[in-house]
Amino acid sequence: MSQYATLVVAVVGTGRMGADHVRRLNDVISGARVAAVVDIDADRAKRVADGIEGCTPHTDPAAAMADPSVDAVLIASPGAAHEEALLAAFARDLPVLCEKPLTPDPASALRVLEAEQRLGRRRVQVGFMRRYDADYLKLKALLDQGAYGRPLMLHNKHRNADTPPGFTNAMMIHDSVVHEIDVTRWLLDEEITAVRVLRPAPSGHAPEGLSDPQLILFETAAGQIVDTELFVNCGFGYQVGCEAVCEGGTARIGDDHGVFINAAGKWGGSITPGFVERFEEAYDRQVQRWVDATRRGEVEGPSCWDGYAAAAVCEAGVRAQATGERVEVELVERPALYR
Amino acid sequence: MSQYATLVVAVVGTGRMGADHVRRLNDVISGARVAAVVDIDADRAKRVADGIEGCTPHTDPAAAMADPSVDAVLIASPGAAHEEALLAAFARDLPVLCEKPLTPDPASALRVLEAEQRLGRRRVQVGFMRRYDADYLKLKALLDQGAYGRPLMLHNKHRNADTPPGFTNAMMIHDSVVHEIDVTRWLLDEEITAVRVLRPAPSGHAPEGLSDPQLILFETAAGQIVDTELFVNCGFGYQVGCEAVCEGGTARIGDDHGVFINAAGKWGGSITPGFVERFEEAYDRQVQRWVDATRRGEVEGPSCWDGYAAAAVCEAGVRAQATGERVEVELVERPALYR
């Protein structure tokens, strides 16, 4: 595979997450396309494949990976199916992006770990996506710089509006807290050595049998303490927050304003240095929308009329600037094409 | 061009903005590639083209557009060169994304406007990228919904840390305020009918001859008043803000916390409803990084060890949850592959 070649991907699992990853690979990001999709539900696999040029549906992961055009595998099937798919990918030495969890329990995870070691090199990236969130990345960079000294504690918050039917106490750990487990290990670069769970009297909005909220406490190998409020039926929306308490300051994310610092007698955050940083995503979105519309044979967005009107106001503005007076803007009548 | 075909783009201008758009088209967004680059500096065009498979350098826009594989044109040359490039694109009926300004003055803009009308359909999108910024989009949506009544005033802020050598008062309008001109027209959906510019005693940090800051005042056809603080040597960073004052509330962007509302006795904003909205960009970034690394033959990101450790902590967590006790986490020794 040349550096410039498009990455050809097989996606295992075409449920909600899998279908979203198919869309992402084909329509959002650069440099990849989906050539095979796998689902034990053959109809679902076929429906997804039908929408994509050159994409074949499968029911067996190994069969999809046998396609010689496939360069890499994205696994988004239920956790219990991961081990088999991972081992099939290892058999063909294919790189894998595996949605979390790697596998549902330590014993099976250990088998995967050992299989990858037999390959002699890493093939798997696990889908802990918070490590790619802009706010968590900034917090991680701050901690790695050590600007405020060593981190001593983390205070996490993890709130969901509500839970789907059948959500259990164990799922609160496996599906929700698992993110704080990874965030803790990644931010602090330490293993977690002990866990406590405190269960207050549950909310009246908690489904029968669910102990919600809970307070989860971690200790790390370095003696740090991490607390996590998990409240999965909070009713008001989705909120994820993390405050790192360091020797000389605290840094908090999750309040909708980037990284919030307490240090050296001040609270606050950083100002974007320039327009590139501020509007980088707007530029990306602008060009993506233009490409998408053009591929559909359409034209949208700001028109020549908008360009003309801006030029006319600029001209008046420069005159107003020079004279200090009110200057009227003159425009031709708006042509039909731009109404 | 089929709906699924990659859009083949010629980029006119390979300076800072042009080179950045080349990178964006090839490496960031989905569905496009650059097949031709144009610059009056032949060496610069060649340097940019050399880094891209199947990309030809040109010094003449019309020659680049003559390549029959070219589907569309992105113009990022200096404003004075836009008219010629736009007319060349019109001659071949090619869709265009034209960086702002459309052209530097109303007379030339009018010529472009007339030429496009002769084509009988829109071919041009002008690069007012703020219309694609997440915050401005939310503000626009709020105003269009009319949740707080009609907008009566806008208060804009536009601050730069400093200006490059040779920056003039006229450029403060043409290069800086032009964004507020477009934002005003777009947010309010009204033409600007008059302009005033008030010039306070300048900052000691303003370069000789530059009247900085300035207060620019617009009136719209609907009688709205818009003020803009322009301060291009503020020293502390880049800040863009807009507060819309409506009949029943105000909505402000630019303070690093999304849209800030005053209405009905409350200040504040909205909570993200779910993890998809909150982490959408993290998912995109995760998969893009995986594809990029895989294309380079590398593996990075969370490893199988991270997956295993998470599974082990989850197992301990579920036990801690059930017993109310402190539960120690047991891990095998970390294998060499994951150190």
Next chain:
Amino acid sequence: MSQYATLVVAVVGTGRMGADHVRRLNDVISGARVAAVVDIDADRAKRVADGIEGCTPHTDPAAAMADPSVDAVLIASPGAAHEEALLAAFARDLPVLCEKPLTPDPASALRVLEAEQRLGRRRVQVGFMRRYDADYLKLKALLDQGAYGRPLMLHNKHRNADTPPGFTNAMMIHDSVVHEIDVTRWLLDEEITAVRVLRPAPSGHAPEGLSDPQLILFETAAGQIVDTELFVNCGFGYQVGCEAVCEGGTARIGDDHGVFINAAGKWGGSITPGFVERFEEAYDRQVQRWVDATRRGEVEGPSCWDGYAAAAVCEAGVRAQATGERVEVELVERPALYR
């Protein structure tokens, strides 16, 4: 009058503001009492005086000031009545706190000014109370320190939920903008030399005939520009804000979080250095409530039971700290007196 003597005050005007000042002088602040109240409405004066030990009602300001026990005068009658009351106070050389406006127009103000000069020393403090607001005081201190260089512009906001019947455009200046006039002159320590008023198309919630909102623009003797959004039927509450744009940073008050600074690449504010600054008002309020209750013969607030329970939890806490274990708190049964 000795330094330790209580200041004996005559209050002129017993409407809403006047009655509130009577309460303030007697029950809130230290070192003063009201011995005379004046109102052209004799019944109203009597009703107010009846509630206060040793207080006499009057209908004529001069008669009240003739009481030899009166040390000072607080004028809170309508503006048109101020000149007469001020001159009566000057006749007896009494110090005056005069609610704003000093008088309603420059000609009468000039007469007062000349009369005070004839006394040869200042006797009057005008009631521009924003100069005593904690946030404005902090902003003033920042500007006086010059930490961010000279102030170049001020952006003011002045919003009221709604206006009483009969509120006019002229009252928007005389009753509302007058505060920004004083704030501008005080913060910048410069006279205002010119005024512009821009009137956008009014809100649908503005009463018939009222041009609301308005944008008021001041120029100062030093060439600074000050803009004020005045919106007196904004519907959502009362908001007052001021952002000072200085050569090297901006400082904003009015967003419910003290002074908000943009400077040197950071946004944010200061952290209170210690508990005295943080809880000073709580201490004042605590002791005032205790004195008030005790004077009424009552006991309220935290009880001995609260003190005992705190001691018991502390004891358990110290044990928990030493052992690392969960320690139960033991309390005697709660006595009837504390239920």
Next chain:
Amino acid sequence: MSQYATLVVAVVGTGRMGADHVRRLNDVISGARVAAVVDIDADRAKRVADGIEGCTPHTDPAAAMADPSVDAVLIASPGAAHEEALLAAFARDLPVLCEKPLTPDPASALRVLEAEQRLGRRRVQVGFMRRYDADYLKLKALLDQGAYGRPLMLHNKHRNADTPPGFTNAMMIHDSVVHEIDVTRWLLDEEITAVRVLRPAPSGHAPEGLSDPQLILFETAAGQIVDTELFVNCGFGYQVGCEAVCEGGTARIGDDHGVFINAAGKWGGSITPGFVERFEEAYDRQVQRWVDATRRGEVEGPSCWDGYAAAAVCEAGVRAQATGERVEVELVERPALYR
């Protein structure tokens, strides 16, 4: 003692807190004066008494309380001396404001409790001053209204810049956490039934032997969980925060912007309804400053010149409003008296 009589107070303890309470009683609040001060250090008592008209120094609390003019007692001596002073006040049936702690341990507190019960009515208010803080009061009111359902958890933060020499782990509970103990009991209206203390690896800035920070966990009789981060050498200032997690929303204080709510899809707070609420303290401070200056024979604050200048700008403003033009402000030359 009549309802209108000044409350005559004996203050026991004239150290930092005691001297501050003397100042508060005499110069800040309304309706009280200090007639006796007590300190085992006779010189210190004398120095404090000397500054106050009609105030006698004592070394024995009982002797001070024997003064028949004394109406009430404020105890601000070290905690170990409280029991004796309280019993002396009970012997004379005097109302007491007792600084926290009531006494240093549950056994002595229980003796005081029993003594007060023998009086048959409450005589003591304990100085847990956070119950009088504006932010805590708002949070308490919210919880009592139950607007967001029952409170399930509290997250407290208590941070000090640093600790004085000799500060011990036990003092972290007795002097610092004691506030969170009272806040918890008061806000939740429940007793604390169990305590845990988790001690992370200490900060490098913690003095030898001090385990700083700590995480303190309370359980309440109703099954609520309360966590408190105590970090007394955080270095950056003093911060106290409390977030109440309720069944349908959270309410947080301590981030310098009043009460911050998450509920019903929104984050944010309340807007002050009117100028009285917004500027109440400014009015109090204005009048207090005026009374203080007048008692010293001085005049300060806004002058007649300020009143005149405001009137002149108002007049110009009304003209500018009517004409839409720039109107110059005319002032007489500033008289010497007002320079």
